[in-house]
Amino acid sequence: MRTQVGIVGAGPAGLLLSHLLARQGIESVVLESRSRSYVEQRVRAGVLEHPTVELLREVGLADRLDREGMPHEGISLRFDGGDHRIDFTDLVGRGITVYGQQEVVKDVIAARLADGADIRFEVGDLTIDGVTTDAPSIGFADAEGRRHELRCDAVAGCDGFHGVSRGVYRPAVYDREYPFAWLGILAKAAPTQNELVYANHDNGFALYSMRSPEITRLYLQVPPDTDAADWSDARIWDELQTRLAADGFTVNEGPLIEKGVTGMRSFVAEPMRHGRLFLAGDAAHIVPPTGAKGMNLAISDVRVLSDALSTWLRTGDETGIDTYSERCLRRVWRAEHFSWFMTSMLHNFDPESSGVAGFDGDPFSRKLQLAQLRYTVSSRAAATSLAENYVGLPYGAAL
Structure with missing residues (x-):
């Protein structure tokens, strides 16, 4: 098998990356260890940042989001027996939308399959090789146990904190439980x-x-x-x-x-690139959910990565892939700090x-x-x- 980008993981990061690449004429194959029904029903985050919503609209994935999502113009901080509203619209002129991560996943899967995308669920025994060469590959067994090798130009590790991608190399790890x-x-x-x-x-x-x-x-x-x-x-x-x-x-x-x-927990792996392997989403960073940043960070990662990979694969310009990790980590650490701030301010220690x-x-x-x-x-x-x-x-x- 041959494709341009092999994507490991069919969560929001991997699926959206496949969609963004396709819009720029770049082929990909998505490999997922779980079943389609599992990933579409897995309840996770529910808050979409304003930039996330705008991106989903821009790339044609917001029809159901705009019908069923719940726009919010603020939140309340409750302490000392009183309620204190933070009015987002008044303060910064924009808000958030409550729309479950599993709903985003359903929307992207439906759009990708309608476009004939290659998404393979229930794969097993996955290995990633050759990422420091110009011929990386992903080995896997399909649902019937048959062994395959997917050759590609780049590998995107979007397989979460417990996935295999980060184990391919030894990044520096910053961790707090x-x-x-x-x-x-x-x-x-x-x-x-x-x-x-x-x-x-x-x-x-x-x-x-x-x-x-x-x-x-x-x-x-x-x-x-x-x-x-x-x-x-x-x-x-x-x-x-x-x-x-x-x-x-x-x-x-x-x-x-x-x-x-x-x-x-808080967790960051640096760098988010090793050769032709690029980490995105929970494979590279975890934030405590208090700040509602997890899925939004994953989407931000693949927005940067899709542009970097498509430019490189179409023109040979490596500037984007060379700066991918640094660009993403600036936003990651801002989100880590905000999530730590919210967690520290609101929890009983x-x-x-x-x-x-x-x-x-x-x-x-x-x-x-x-x-x-x-x-x-x-x-x-x-x-x-x-x-x-x-x-x-x-x-x-x-x-």
Whole structure:
């Protein structure tokens, strides 16, 4: 088999890269270890930055997004028993859209298959070779167990944190694990309000969000070793009502569709290029979900990578591929900082709540946290900084 770009992973990064390359006349093959039904139903991020939405519109992938997405013009920070709205539209003139990652994946798969794209699901035993030569290749077994070799000009590693791509070389790794996790639920319950609520409470952080006019997505801060099975539905709702309490606000309750625990970490691998292997998305970086940056960073990566690869393959100009890692990492580290800022400002670092003794669980740190929250909601400059980072800095902005 032969193609120009071999793409490992059919998440948002890999699929969108294939679409962007095709628009510039570049062939690709996408290889995915999971089934199509799995990747289309995998619930992940739900907040699309303004630049992400604009890009999806530009490349013809926003028809359903524009019909079903939920535009938001702000968020609320809830602490000290009060609610404080950050008005994105007033502060920076743009907002976000709530639209699930799995919905983006469905849209891109449908568009790619309609164009005759080669997307191979349920492949196994994947290997990547020759990336430091001019003839890289990807070996894999198809769903029937037959062995194949895909020869290509470049390999895009879009296979996530646990994929094989990053193991091909030894990048420098910058890593931080947080002493808590999120217990997340999907509930068949109409949202109480139409914007996200980030709550800082003595019991721990809580997030109120939604996926549709009928489905809410909610999270509770829990110790990292939490077993979701130990939390009954009644206990979850009681704790959500407690942490999200505010005058005139009640969490609508309903049957749980999904329940699970997600660890919290920050991770960056540098550089994001090794020879003709290019990492994108979670294969290269992870952010705690507090800042809503994960999928948006992946999309930003492949926007840069698609232009770099197409220019190189069409003209031989290597400037774009040579600067790919540096350009992406500037945005990655800005997002890492913002995600760390939101996480540090909103979570309870008390040892008894976090489950890890000695991690900033002192009254002094708690006072600093509340001081930052109060400043953020009382200073227009501080609120503007939060807003412009949350809705997404424009592509090409000096970072």
